[in-house]
Amino acid sequence: MKKIITLLFLLANIGLVSSQSSIINSKKFSINKDTVKKPNKVVEKELVPVTIPRDTIIVEIGKFVLFKKNAHASYYHDKFNGKRTASGKRFDNQKLTAAHRKFPFGTRLRITNEANGKSVVVEVTDRGPFARGREIDLSKKAFMDITSNKRSGAVIVKIEELRK
Structure with a gap:
């Protein structure tokens, strides 16, 4: 007391x-x-407004687990713009998306260019690529964000999967 x-x-x-x-x-x-x-x-309190671009993918808290190194990546041709993907979504070359044969739709992947270290986080929305020797197809925006040579059509990348 x-x-x-x-x-x-x-x-x-x-x-x-x-x-x-x-x-x-x-x-x-x-x-x-x-x-x-x-x-x-x-x-x-001073509030600072934050604007996030519409095509930005927000990464949830988790860790990236290595899937494959020395993977061959290419990008979609413009003729696929607006067409439906295997997941049912419309393809947009200005979004950060990818096509992979095995990953479930909606999986987040970090793709890192092994030559220059640039990376991008993409969402799997389609199946493919169907060319022999290719591991992943990226949207044009994702590909151009990580490549150092804008005229190349393919790049060697490291693929990591986001796990929660």
Whole structure:
């Protein structure tokens, strides 16, 4: 009992508990959504707006597990723009998507160019590639983001799968 009285006394002295009751004293301390008010002092939080481009894929918290190194990657031709993929979604060469033979639709993959270290996170939305020796087809945007030679049609990559 003595400890509780001592604690209430200390809290009353710093203004968190009034001496008459054990509730927060709203005159000394109040909290609004964006401001914290103290006697004779107002501290405002500065909010910085963040805009995320529409085609950005937000990576959930997880870890990337290596699937394959020295994989041969190419990109979709523009003639496939607007056509349906095997998952049923419309293909857009300006989004970060990929085609793979084995990964389930919706799987997130990090594709890293082994020559320059650039990487991109893509979502599997289609099946393919059906050319022998090719491991993955990337959308044109994803391919151009990681390649150093914009005129090349293929690149050697490392494929990692996002696991939660």
